[in-house]
Amino acid sequence: MQPWTRALTMTRFYITTPIYYVNDAPHIGHAYTTVACDVLARFMRLDGRDVHFLTGTDEHGQKVEKAARDAGTSPQEFTDRVSQNFRDLAVELDVSNDDFIRTTEPRHKACCAELWRRMAARKAPDGQDNIYLGKYAGWYAVRDEAFYGEDELTTGPDGRKRAPSGAEAEWVEEPSYFFRLSAWQDWLLDYYARMNPEFIGPLTRRNEVISFVKQGLNDLSISRTTFSWGVQVPDDSKHIMYVWLDALSNYVSALGWPGNEADQAGLFARFWPADLHMVGKDIVRFHSVYWPAFLMAAGLEPPKRVFAHGWWTVEGQKMSKSLGNAVKPSEMIARYGLDPVRYFLLREVPFGQDGDFNQSAIIRRINTDLANDLGNLGQRVLSFIQKNAGAVVPPPGRFTAEDRKLLDAAAAMLPIVRAELAQHQSFNRALEAIFSVVGDANRYVDSQAPWTLRKTDPARMQTVLYVLIEIIRRVAILLQPFMPGSMARLLDQLAIPGEARSFAGLDRELIPGTALPTPAGIFPRDQASVA
Ligand code: MSP
DSSP states (O other), X not given: OOGGGSOTTOSEEEEEOOOEEXXXXXXXXXXXXXXXXXXXXXXXXXXXXXXXXXXXXXXXXHHHHHHHHHTTSOHHHHHHHHHHHHHHHHHHTTXXXXXXXXXXSHHHHHHHXXXXXXXXXXXXXXXXXXXXXXXXEEEEXXXXXXXXXXXXXXXXXXXXXXXXXXXXXXXXXXXXXXXXXXXXHHHHHXXXXXXXXXXXXXXXXXXXXXXXXXXXXXXXXXXXXXXXXXXXXXXXXXXXXXXXXXHHTHHHHXXXXXXXXXXXXXXXXXXXXXXXXXXXXXXXXXXXXXXHHHHHHHTOOOOSOEEEEOOEEETTEEOOTTTTOOOOHHHHHHHHOHHHHHHHHHHSSOXXXXXXXXXXXXXXXXXXXXXXXXXXXHHHHHHHHHHHSTTBOOOOOOOOHHHHHHHHHHHTHHHHHHIIIIITOOHHHHHXXXXXXXXXXXXXXXXXXXXXXXXXXXHHHHHHHHHHHHHXXXXXXXXXXXXXXXHHHHHHHTTOOGGGSSGGGGGSOOOTTOBXXXXXXXXXXXXXXXX
């Protein structure tokens, strides 16, 4: 068995976001990828796995060099400033990354050089060198930092060539080192089809990649000579490494490779190959074609999975600098609160599809799911206990069939959520499963009517309240990865100690008689809809 066909269920879990270009201020699209990874990282930690979660910034290349020039600063000053914005964003989003890599760091540059050397020292499957010197003559789009074939481009009314992304392409002719990608075509197809059928998700993207590779791969230009902001090619200082080769290497440089290759306890031995590279749909090709081929060429294992999410538009329009309509995460957080924004991003759109970020949709989600369903359940049960059950966990009597049904549904959530998140990266279906139990619990409150039982059957009232806070406890534990701050407050209100908040603690039922603090609402309604 090849090492990369190992089960996906190992206890270690290495997850990465793409590293963000520092030519632009962070917007909601960047926040989306990072929050999705954070939910998975937090979920895996709570599920007992040894997690390493990486994010960072992609700071070299022509595009960043140009942005620095336009801003009237040196690339170094410019990248220092913009990279810090992405670091701040991670903090503002309450993201639990273990590391933040910058491609301008010495640890990263040393890794790129070694990766290049290893690729150059080894032969491609056709027996020829993986890297050779030639001349590139073709189209390049600086905005995408990508090479395009003539057949991929369209000509605009101004006579200019445009890439499928809309980025302008220019004709480039210069000496260049090439990577013999063409020789890796059959290996890649075999990797997708047989060795690792789970490699690319969702299925539509997998099919696109497979048909792209089947059409035939050209060798890839992997160095440039017409600008200087990047990592130098070893032993040929006239050449700067292609920014995508530099950028993709971050996933191993951040693990300390190659310095710790022989160290079994080092980060590289512990966490490589990555379990999941989360990416937007625009950069699947780089991660699922070039990256595994580069790694194999260097004698390293390819990652286990690449998953591509869709893109957000804003009020129906593409986010763009020229329209000035990019949604700033900080403004959204100030307006709606962090956890509602995190929830909305992952609940509103099936992960993998495109979505539209609009005010009415986010307000609807806040008021319906968070305020009416979850917030109201917590608030009415906890304040009822406070007023009518002595502010302690109520002692339950015998459970009825109805009680059992609800308790069983709550106990069944973890395996469902685990499958939806870990196997399918389906955040919205995981949330649907949890909120369906919240809905059942709200209906149970109405049908059991504890306010009536208070007079007619106080012992039964205690059982009903016990069932309800048990449900709230399980829901809050499972929602922690999505809304860490709010769920911590809710678990505080249930007097759940820190060590009982992991998934291993799910079966530690509440202890009757435990004092409960005064409850406070977690999710207020958004007043905009009341007006
Ligand atoms: N630097 C490269 C990635 C290198 S990874 C080795 C890059 N950077 S980026 O800043 O342009 O994009 C980073 C991520 O943000 C991509 O996954 C991209 O898909 C995502 N998004 C950018 N705009 C987006 C939306 N409007 N909506 C959703 N995601 C978006 O590509």
